[in-house]
Amino acid sequence: MIRKIKIDEARSLQRLINSAAAGGHVLERSLNYIYENVRDFWVYTGQEGQIIGCCGLHVIGWQSLAELKSLVVDKNFQRKNIGQQLIKKALGEAKELGVSKVFALTFSPVFFKKHGFVSTDKNNLPHKIWTECLNCKHFPDCKEEAVIIEI
Numbered sequence: 001m002i003r004k005i006k007i008d009e010a011r012s013l014q015r016l017i018n019s020a021a022a023g024g025h026v027l028e029r030s031l032n033y034i035y036e037n038v039r040d041f042w043v044y045t046g047q048e049g050q051i052i053g054c055c056g057l058h059v060i061g062w063q064s065l066a067e068l069k070s071l072v073v074d075k076n077f078q079r080k081n082i083g084q085q086l087i088k089k090a091l092g093e094a095k096e097l098g099v100s101k102v103f104a105l106t107f108s109p110v111f112f113k114k115h116g117f118v119s120t121d122k123n124n125l126p127h128k129i130w131t132e133c134l135n136c137k138h139f140p141d142c143k144e145e146a147v148i149i150e151i
């Protein structure tokens with residue numbers, strides 16, 4: 001089942017994201033970040049209600065843009081189309097909001113390209129994204145690629 005996260009699930013969400021961050025796949029998130037952005041997060045839950053996948057949609061606003069963030073599926077549940085369903089859900093929400101383009105900064109551009117995203121130059125993205133980059137441990141030798149989709 002895919003639904004929005006509940007506030008008391010913030011720690012479980014953080015565990016999932018940070019387990020992928022430990023492998024260098026996504027950026028680490030603080031509990032404070034999750035609480036402040038709690039409305040952004042979709043979660044995929046298993047039969048016992050446990051969180052096994054997540055994806056954030058963060059509206060930037062300017063240029064009718066949003067960012068897809070922290071897309072993670074638990075290692076034990078990968079390759080079962082959960083990531084694909086989470087992307088679809090987030091893009092559906094973006095469409096409902098009237099957002100016209102969604103981008104992601106990712107170490108897995110191939111996965112996103114399978115779902116209609118194309119490469120873009122990071123310099124085409126709003127300056128606001130650099131705030132997060134500046135605070136990232138990978139800056140300035142970052143291997144993340146920017147991908148974007150028109151919806």
Ligand SMILES: CC(C)(COP(=O)(O)OP(=O)(O)OC[C@H]1O[C@@H](n2cnc3c(N)ncnc32)[C@H](O)[C@@H]1OP(=O)(O)O)[C@@H](O)C(=O)NCCC(=O)NCCS
Pocket residue numbers: 020025026069070071072073074077078079080081082083084085104105106107108110111114
């Ligand atoms: C990337 C990730 C979210 C994919 O989730 P998933 O549930 O395993 O993906 P799906 O089962 O929905 O895969 C859908 C398609 O993408 C392909 N795919 C999955 N992971 C892929 C990857 N890392 N690279 C390339 N293609 C990938 C699948 O083969 C499938 O393609 P197909 O339909 O042609 O067979 C998951 O591997 C993950 O959590 N990785 C660690 C975190 C990460 O890299 N996040 C993305 C950066 S924000």
